[in-house]
Amino acid sequence: xxxxxxxxxxxxxxxxxxxxxxxxxxxxxxxxxxxxxxxxxxxxxxxxxxxxxxxxxxxxxxxxxxxxxxxxxxxxxxxxxxxxxxxxxxxxxxxxxxxxxxxxxxxxxxxxxxxxxxxxxxxxxxxxxxxxxxxxxxxxxxxxxxxxxxxxxxxxxxxxxxxxxxxxxxxxxxxxxxxxxxxxxxxxxxxxxxxxxxxxxxxxxxxxxxxxxxxxxxxxxxxxxxxxxxxxxxxxxxxxxxxxxxxxxxxxxxxxxxxxxxxxxxxxxxxxxxxxxxxxxxxxxxxxxxxxxxxxxxxxxxxxxxxxxxxxxxxxxxxxxx
Amino acid sequence: xxxxxxxxxxxxxxxxxxxxxxxxxxxxxxxxxxxxxxxxxxxxxxxxxxxxxxxxxxxxxxxxxxxxxxxxxxxxxxxxxxxxxxxxxxxxxxxxxxxxxxxxxxxxxxxxxxxxxxxxxxxxxxxxxxxxxxxxxxxxxxxxxxxxxxxxxxxxxxxxxxxxxxxxxxxxxxxxxxxxxxxxxxxxxxxxxxxxxxxxxxxxxxxxxxxxxxxxxxxxxxxxxxxxxxxxxxxxxxxxxx
Numbered sequence: 051x052x053x054x055x056x057x058x059x060x061x062x063x064x065x066x067x068x069x070x071x072x073x074x075x076x077x078x079x080x081x082x083x084x085x086x087x088x089x090x091x092x093x094x095x096x097x098x099x100x101x102x103x104x105x106x107x108x109x110x111x112x113x114x115x116x117x118x119x120x121x122x123x124x125x126x127x128x129x130x131x132x133x134x135x136x137x138x139x140x141x142x143x144x145x146x147x148x149x150x151x152x153x154x155x156x157x158x159x160x161x162x163x164x165x166x167x168x169x170x171x172x173x174x175x176x177x178x179x180x181x182x183x184x185x186x187x188x189x190x191x192x193x194x195x196x197x198x199x200x201x202x203x204x205x206x207x208x209x210x211x212x213x214x215x216x217x218x219x220x221x222x223x224x225x226x227x228x229x230x231x232x233x234x235x236x237x238x239x240x241x242x243x244x245x246x247x248x249x250x251x252x253x254x255x256x257x258x259x260x261x262x263x264x265x266x267x268x269x270x271x272x273x274x275x276x277x278x279x280x281x282x283x284x285x286x287x288x289x290x291x292x293x294x295x296x297x298x299x300x301x302x303x304x305x306x307x308x309x310x311x312x313x314x315x316x317x318x319x320x321x322x323x324x325x326x327x328x329x330x331x332x333x334x335x336x337x338x339x340x341x342x343x344x345x346x347x348x349x350x351x352x353x354x355x356x357x358x359x360x361x362x363x364x365x366x367x368x369x370x371x372x
Numbered sequence: 373x374x375x376x377x378x379x380x381x382x383x384x385x386x387x388x389x390x391x392x393x394x395x396x397x398x399x400x401x402x403x404x405x406x407x408x409x410x411x412x413x414x415x416x417x418x419x420x421x422x423x424x425x426x427x428x429x430x431x432x433x434x435x436x437x438x439x440x441x442x443x444x445x446x447x448x449x450x451x452x453x454x455x456x457x458x459x460x461x462x463x464x465x466x467x468x469x470x471x472x473x474x475x476x477x478x479x480x481x482x483x484x485x486x487x488x489x490x491x492x493x494x495x496x497x498x499x500x501x502x503x504x505x506x507x508x509x510x511x512x513x514x515x516x517x518x519x520x521x522x523x524x525x526x527x528x529x530x531x532x533x534x535x536x537x538x539x540x541x542x543x544x545x546x547x548x549x550x551x552x553x554x555x556x557x558x559x560x561x562x563x564x565x566x567x568x569x570x571x572x573x574x575x576x577x578x579x580x581x582x583x584x585x586x587x588x589x590x591x592x593x594x595x596x597x598x599x600x601x602x603x604x605x606x607x608x609x610x611x612x613x614x
Binding site: 144147150158180183184185186188 | 542544545546547549551555
C-alpha cells in the first residue's frame with residue numbers, strides 16, 4: 051500500500067491500465083462466448099480459434115520484422131483480433147481460408163495503416179467482410195456435423211425468419227445459443243456475461259451498445275417484415291451477430307468516436323445501417339458491414355461533436371455578440 | 373542512351389502511366405478482371421496512342437493554340453472509331469468484354485496527356501516512340517493487374533486452367549470484383565516504388581520530372597497547389613543545379 055501514499059503537488063491519478071491490460075480484459079470477456087462455441091460446435095471450433103489467433107500474431111510479428119519496426123505483439127491486440135475473427139467464422143470454414151482472413155485483417159487492415167491506433171476500420175470485421183465477399187459460400191455454410199451426426203442444418207435463425215416466417219424459430223434457443231450460426235454469436239447469455247465483465251472493469255461504457263441496440267430495435271419495430279411485433283424484434287436482436295457486434299466490435303477504441311455525444315451518434319448510425327441491411331438488403335445479416343461503414347464515418351462524427359472547452363466561448367455565440 | 377530507346381524506357385519504367393503517373397485509372401480498375409481483357413485494353417489504347425501522337429506531332433504547327441484540345445479530341449476520336457469498328461469486326465468477344473471502355477479511350481488521360489506534353493512539342497518519330505513506350509507501359513500494367521486478378525479470383529491463366537486445376541482450389545472471388553482491382557493496384561504500385569527506390573540508390577536517374585507531370589492540369593494531382601510559376605522556377609533551378 052505504501053506506494054499509493056506519494057506526496058506530490060498536483061492531484062495525480064495513478065492507474066495500471068495499459069493496452070495489454072485492456073486487451074486482456076477483452077480476452078477474458080470473450081471466453082464465455084468462445085467456450086460455449088467450442089461446447090456447442092465441437093473441437094473443430096477450438097482448432098479454428100487457435101489457428102486464427104496464431105496466424106494473426108504470426109503475421110503481425112513477421113510484418114514488424116520485415117519493416118524493421120518495434121515488435122508489437124506484446125500488446126495482445128492481435129490475439130483479440132484473432133479471437134474476434136474466429137468467433138465470426140462458421141465452424142465448417144476451411145482452415146486455410148481462416149488463415150487468409152487473419153493475414154488480411156492484421157497486415158492490410160491494421161499494420162499497413164500504421165498498426166494499432168491507426169487502423170481505419172475494425173481489423174477483425176475487415177477480415178470477416180473480406181472473407182464474406184471472397185468465399186461467400188464457405189462463410190455462409192452453417193451446416194454442422196458433430197460425431198458424424200448433423201447437429202444443425204442450413205440456415206441461421208435470421209435466414210429462417212426471412213424465408214419461413216417467425217414461427218419457424220424459438221427465441222429461447224437463441225438466448226441459450228442452441229442455434230446455427232458462427233462460433234461466437236449464437237449464445238446471447240454468454241455474450242452478455244462477457245459484456246457485463248467489460249462494463250464492470252470499465253473497459254467499455256454503455257453508450258455505443260445501448261444506442262446501437264435501441265436504434266436497431268426501434269428500426270425493426272417500425273420497418274421490419276412483421277411490423278409492431280415484439281417477438282419479431284427480440285428474434286432479430288438475438289438471432290444473429292448483433293449482440294457480439296454491439297458489445298465487442300462497435301466498441302473498439304480505435305475505430306469508435308472519442309466524444310460521448312459522438313459515441314451515441316455512432317451507435318445510432320450502426321443501428322440504422324444494420325436495420326437497413328437486414329430489412330431491405332439481399333442478406334439476412336448485416337451487422338459487420340454496418341459497423342465497418344460506421345467506422346469510416348468516425349472522423350466526421352468526431353468533427354461535428356467536438357465538446358466545448360471549459361471557459362471558452364462558442365464560435366457562433368462569439369460572432370453573435372460582436 | 374539512344375533517344376528512342378530512352379523514350380521506351382521512360383514509358384515502361386520511369387514514367388509508367390499506370391504505376392507512376394497513375395493516369396487512366398478508370399479502364400485500369402474496370403476492365404482488368406482478366407489478363408486477356410487487360411491486354412486487349414492496353415493494346416487498343418497503345419494503337420490509338422501511337423497514331424494520335426504521330427498525327428498530332430505532324431499537325432503541331434498548324435493547330436492554333438486556342439483550340440488545341442478540341443483538335444486533339446477530334447483526332448483521337450476518329451482513331452478510336454477506327455479501332456472500335458475493327459474490334460467489332462474481328463474480335464467480337466473482346467469488344468463485348470471491354471464494352472464502353474473502348475469508346476472512352478477518346479478521353480483517356482494518357483492519350484491527351486501525351487499529346488499535350490510531348491507530341492505537341494516534339495517531332496513525329498520521337499512522338500511515335502513515346503507512344504510505343506507509354507502504350508507498352510500501360511499494356512504491361514493492365515496485363516499484370518489482370519493476370520494477378522485472374523489467377524487469384526478465377527484460378528485461370530489467360531483463360532487456361534492454372535490454379536483451378538488443383539484439387540480443392542476455391543477461387544478468391546473478391547479479386548474479380550471491384551475491391552480486388554484496388555487491392556492489386558495498390559500492391560503493384562507499392563512494389564514499383566520499392567523497385568524505383570532501389571534503382572535510385574544504385575544511381576539510376578529516376579527523379580520525378582521537374583515541372584508538369586502530364587502537362588494536363590485537369591488530371592494532375594498537384595494542380596490545386598500549383599501556381600504554374602513555382603513549377604517553372606523549380607525547373608530552372610534544377611537546370612541551374614545541373
